[in-house]
Amino acid sequence: MKKENKLKNNMHQSNKNRTTHHSVHSLKRAAQRGIRNPWIDMVIREGKVIFKQGIRFFFITKKELRFFEPALQEKLKNLVVVMAGDDNTIITCYKNKDAISHIKRKSKRLL
Numbered sequence: 477m478k479k480e481n482k483l484k485n486n487m488h489q490s491n492k493n494r495t496t497h498h499s500v501h502s503l504k505r506a507a508q509r510g511i512r513n514p515w516i517d518m519v520i521r522e523g524k525v526i527f528k529q530g531i532r533f534f535f536i537t538k539k540e541l542r543f544f545e546p547a548l549q550e551k552l553k554n555l556v557v558v559m560a561g562d563d564n565t566i567i568t569c570y571k572n573k574d575a576i577s578h579i580k581r582k583s584k585r586l587l
Contacts, residue, residue, distance in 0.1 A: 505568050520534050522540065529583070533559075536553075556575045
């Protein structure tokens with residue numbers, strides 16, 4: 477279990493230095509939902525990651541959120557960025573107040 481956490485942290489660290497690419501779907505959804513690219517980049521760079529079903533889910537925790545400006549806190553609150561597990565392609569992004577618990581309940585593998 478500890479090795480798995482170290483691997484997750486190393487994988488997350490490597491994302492901070494790589495450029496990300498949006499899928500056509502993620503660009504469309506971000507525009508529809510009013511989510512800007514700098515916010516997406518900030519969540520990937522500063523947030524936590526959960527690996528499920530071969531996909532990475534990035535989010536900012538409540539503890540981390542308090543270090544941002546109040547205006548930015550509202551923008552980043554409940555924002556989830558979904559990224560492919562094998563490359564740095566952003567699949568989609570969305571806001572959901574129960575996202576973390578919902579992601580954690582997902583099965584480890586796609587059925």
